[in-house]
Amino acid sequence: MDIQHYMQTLGRQARAASRVLAATSTEAKNAALLAMAAEIRARRAELLAANAQDLAEARVAGLEPALIDRLTLNDKGVEAMAVGLEQVAALADPVGEMTDIKRRPSGIQLGKMRVPLGVIGIIYEARPNVTADAAALCLKSGNAAILRGGKEAINANRAIAACVRAGLIQAGLPEHAVQVVETTDREAVGALIAMPEFVDVIVPRGGKGLIERIARDARVPVIKHLDGNxxxxxxxxxxxxxxxxxxxxxxxxxxxxxxxxxxxxxxxxxxxxxxxxxxxxxxxxxxxxxxxxxxxxxxxxxxxxxxxxxxxxxxxxxxxxxxxxxxxxxxxxxxxxxxxxxxxxxxxxxxxxxxxxxxxxxxxxxxxxxxxxxxxxxxxxxxxxYGLGAEIGISTDKIHARGPVGLEGLTSQKWIVFGNGEIRR
Amino acid sequence: MDIQHYMQTLGRQARAASRVLAATSTEAKNAALLAMAAEIRARRAELLAANAQDLAEARVAGLEPALIDRLTLNDKGVEAMAVGLEQVAALADPVGEMTDIKRRPSGIQLGKMRVPLGVIGIIYEARPNVTADAAALCLKSGNAAILRGGKEAINANRAIAACVRAGLIQAGLPEHAVQVVETTDREAVGALIAMPEFVDVIVPRGGKGLIERIARDARVPVIKHLDGNxxxxxxxxxxxxxxxxxxxxxxxxxxxxxxxxxxxxxxxxxxxxxxxxxxxxxxxxxxxxxxxxxxxxxxxxxxxxxxxxxxxxxxxxxxxxxxxxxxxxxxxxxxxxxxxxxxxxxxxxxxxxxxxxxxxxxxxxxxxxxxxxxxxxxxxxxxxxYGLGAEIGISTDKIHARGPVGLEGLTSQKWIVFGNGEIRR
Incomplete structure (x- = not known):
């Protein structure tokens, strides 16, 4: 498998999907989230079987008990994923919000509109529930997502990705709106953080070492959470x-x-x-x-x-x-x-x-x-x-979003001008 | 000269100054800006002589006429720098603004406070007026600045830096609040963009090639303006x-x-x-x-x-x-x-x-x-x-500030909590 080529393909597909998502109605996004929740509930046995395979391999590999614990999905965990998707569907849609509109001396009316960032790459550890959470937050905020979870959770992540894809398709949204990286090759991470033409921001979640490494090597902005002292x-x-x-x-x-x-x-x-x-x-x-x-x-x-x-x-x-x-x-x-x-x-x-x-x-x-x-x-x-409804992480950065990052932190504001034929003198 | 050591020293001094600036009153910042304007007017002959030296060296080096034109300071240009400083003094201070304060079910009152980014590194071409403009915007927004101008303008930049320093000292502010890199060695740029412990954000101004190179090599966030198609x-x-x-x-x-x-x-x-x-x-x-x-x-x-x-x-x-x-x-x-x-x-x-x-x-x-x-x-x-009063540049990035970046774009918002002894249940 040519990892660079594979990641470029995911990136190109994500960019195309992001254009559609930016113009998608709140109703359609919510329909997709609810359909994903239904799929997750319907495929519970399938998800648990995939997770069992991950767990078996993890035990053979001698993974630490704490990591095994985080990796484990049970009935309660599957239900929590479904409920999480429904909760995000219930949140207000930040996209399209217009604020600060004022008339300037030139006659133009100037304001700001909240818009998605575009394509978000999420890099995280072997916690399968993050796959569903991150997909939900990115979708609701109008962003396409490329999700790269820990290799130990690859089977569960693939199964969750299938539910997410089914939900997208049922709601008539592009199936590439959320893509899970299907290879466990570490080169995929290096490729993901170095495609500014396809990825607008990276959100790494995990240990401080991983996050520092990603921040150092990334060619796109990183919303990062180092430690909490x-x-x-x-x-x-x-x-x-x-x-x-x-x-x-x-x-x-x-x-x-x-x-x-x-x-x-x-x-x-x-x-x-x-x-x-x-x-x-x-x-x-x-x-x-x-x-x-x-x-x-x-x-x-x-x-x-x-x-x-x-x-x-x-x-x-x-x-x-x-x-x-x-x-x-x-x-x-x-x-x-x-x-x-x-x-x-x-x-x-x-x-x-x-x-x-x-x-x-x-x-x-x-x-x-x-x-x-x-x-x-x-x-x-x-x-x-803080009332954000959900969070993709807590940023210790100073630019863009600081502290808990919810839907709003996954958007930015562009300037909009309502004119009436004004020209600059 | 050990460039790495020199830049680290500038960085350490800027970080210390930024702590003081974050807590400095609007009145003191404005007093410094007005004192800088007065110094620039008083030292007009000195500035023009320094610029004449730059121009003589530029002609010997065979600089293009367009670049010579940008490099040239005259009486009008000196007065424009002074007026620019006074205009920034007249702008509203964004620091400390508290917004979106609401009570949460837990009892805490949660809101946001606008704060400086900290230390801003500005990398620009041989336009001496940018030295004064950038100093003013960074200072007013409560940030310490490290300014690295084009090597062709080094003499004028040093002379302007002396005016800026004199203004800071007269107003009782730390003299390291604004520092001009006094070496023309290119290694200084590489050092400036790779000191996350001392520099919070880099604003490069110049050609697309320069900006792309800085964005690629920087170890801190970059607010960048590529091209305008x-x-x-x-x-x-x-x-x-x-x-x-x-x-x-x-x-x-x-x-x-x-x-x-x-x-x-x-x-x-x-x-x-x-x-x-x-x-x-x-x-x-x-x-x-x-x-x-x-x-x-x-x-x-x-x-x-x-x-x-x-x-x-x-x-x-x-x-x-x-x-x-x-x-x-x-x-x-x-x-x-x-x-x-x-x-x-x-x-x-x-x-x-x-x-x-x-x-x-x-x-x-x-x-x-x-x-x-x-x-x-x-x-x-x-x-x-757009009514920002002044701009440090126009950002074509998607995170943090998009479009024209004024004082607000040089700040961020942190979360603040007004509690009454609340603990989490």
Missing amino acids: CHVYIDDEADPAKVVPIVENAKTQRYGTCNTAESLLVARDVADIYLPEIGRMLAAKGVEMRCCAESLALLTEAGVDAGKLVAATEADWREEYLAPIIAVKVVDGLEAAIAHINTYSSGHTEAIVTENYSHAMRFLREVDSSSVMVNASTRFADGFE | CHVYIDDEADPAKVVPIVENAKTQRYGTCNTAESLLVARDVADIYLPEIGRMLAAKGVEMRCCAESLALLTEAGVDAGKLVAATEADWREEYLAPIIAVKVVDGLEAAIAHINTYSSGHTEAIVTENYSHAMRFLREVDSSSVMVNASTRFADGFE
């Missing part, structure tokens, strides 16, 4: 009633999510007030604290379980643990907290706990992350919590 | 009174601008009505027509000056002439026009002339270019005509 800063004017609940929720509600807090900063003036209680709560939940010298002394003195206290190294300020571990640092106050965050954060989500208005506003304005919060848990940084 | 489509339901004035203005008002029409499409049903008059007007203005077989026959038959009629080749449909030349093609109608544009256009600006509502709306929706117009000249695609 999220901070909670306890200000010297924090409301005592809010401190422990927010830290507890931000760190311990779930350990493996990218919006989980990985670093805790506490203003020196209130460190002896809050750190002992926070330390006892975290230790009781089995969370290890990687502490600066000052917080280590304070927590030790307060009698917090020494088995949960470790001296931090410089590397801890940058770490995304995704585990019951948190970095803890005493800082001078607001300015030092902002400086620390802007130095070490991955730019995902940060929260301040304070009752001081000026501190809150400075934190909101000066912290350079995609989500910045006052008196709320970092765990809210999520497409569903 | 703009189309005017005369629909079968065009208003006869609007046809010739719009074609005349779009093609002949200025030949060298990127929003000038380079291709004319005419619906077959009305080709014999409009093409003769359009052809005579263009021929009278000395515009050569590169015609499809059908339009060539029609124009010849109508007696249009044969010396101005040439048979088009496939390459003509893609060409940005920047000259008194236009490609002419008869098309079946609206669908064929849209298909032709979406195949051959550079995605800059396209216009339809029509009185048919559905044709107008389909053209607006389906043409995939950064500006799409009904019954108006393509020449309106411009930051000043």
Whole structure:
């Protein structure tokens, strides 16, 4: 198989389909999404059999249990895919929205229209449900999609792709609106990210190494999510009633999510007030604290379980643990907290706990992350919590879409002019 | 000189300055802009002397007259730079704008805040006025800037940079908020576009070859303007009174601008009505027509000056002439026009002339270019005509900013959350 030629063919077909999709009615797109959901339910046994084959091969290959877990589809997972498609059908269509229309001195009326990006390439790991989710979001936002999932899920992905294609055809949409890369050859990824004539943007989902490699080699824009080293800063004017609940929720509600807090900063003036209680709560939940010298002394003195206290190294300020571990640092106050965050954060989500208005506003304005919060848990940084309905990922980039990326992040705005024969003088 | 080390130093200084700028008041930024304008006026003789040195070296190097022309500064040019700085000071500050604030079911109030991108690298040709313009736009939008101008303008750029620095210092802003690359070594460009830790976005201005090379090699996002192959489509339901004035203005008002029409499409049903008059007007203005077989026959038959009629080749449909030349093609109608544009256009600006509502709306929706117009000249695609006050360029990209890029295009929006102790359930 000539991979370059194969990918060029997918690209050409996607580009042609994208032209049709850009002009497709909301009704037709929704009909396709509902037909896909029906196909997925109808072909449940087929999907599970394909997944069983993937799982058998994965076990032979000695895949780690966590990866096997992500790869596994069951009845519930199949139903969740179908429901996800229906949920996207229920979302408002962003395409064609006209805004900011104003008359200019020349007489023209100028505004903006929201339009699809065109063709989106999605590169992801061995999670078959992403195939259905990504197809739905791209289609609803009027984009053609080329989906390249992890090779371990190839059989399930092919089966899901068949359902997606059937749904497209039933609704009279181009069958190439969503294409799954049918080869597991790694060269396909290299080709996909280097066809600016056919692909407008790449969304990689996966480990930081993979995403960095794709961003480095891509010849098209990449909407990327690196890591989530999220901070909670306890200000010297924090409301005592809010401190422990927010830290507890931000760190311990779930350990493996990218919006989980990985670093805790506490203003020196209130460190002896809050750190002992926070330390006892975290230790009781089995969370290890990687502490600066000052917080280590304070927590030790307060009698917090020494088995949960470790001296931090410089590397801890940058770490995304995704585990019951948190970095803890005493800082001078607001300015030092902002400086620390802007130095070490991955730019995902940060929260301040304070009752001081000026501190809150400075934190909101000066912290350079995609989500910045006052008196709320970092765990809210999520497409569903933000009301986007669904998300294709969380962008830690600064241009285009920042933070949770939903349908709107898969579109852009062009300028439109309503004229009446105006010419430029 | 170790170029890599030098550029890293500029990058580190720019990053530090960008943190300060993000939190700088509108008042202080405006004070700096006005102080820069005053410095430029006060040092006029110095600027002209530096420019004279550039010009002398350019003549020795045998630079083309057109390039010499762009390189030349005179009294009027110096005053225009100062006025440009004052105009940017008068523009509204986009930074800190909060929009779309709504309460979510969880209780949090969620919205967006407009923030600077951070550090912007601008790479441009030997036009010294760009140094002042770019400095002003970056500063006003809260971004630090690293400016790399053409080597032929190095003396003028250094002199302008001194004015900019003096203005920054007078206003109490970091002197590294705007830095001009002081070496003409080409390695500096390679370094500038490959420092994601210090530079957030690159804006290249110049020839297509330069921009393509930068986009290919950059390790950070690039806001790029390739070429402007703009189309005017005369629909079968065009208003006869609007046809010739719009074609005349779009093609002949200025030949060298990127929003000038380079291709004319005419619906077959009305080709014999409009093409003769359009052809005579263009021929009278000395515009050569590169015609499809059908339009060539029609124009010849109508007696249009044969010396101005040439048979088009496939390459003509893609060409940005920047000259008194236009490609002419008869098309079946609206669908064929849209298909032709979406195949051959550079995605800059396209216009339809029509009185048919559905044709107008389909053209607006389906043409995939950064500006799409009904019954108006393509020449309106411009930051000043759009009311942006100034522009750093016109983007033919699809993500982030499309079309004329003003202050807003140099910012992005982050999510902000106003909470009251909410935690995620």
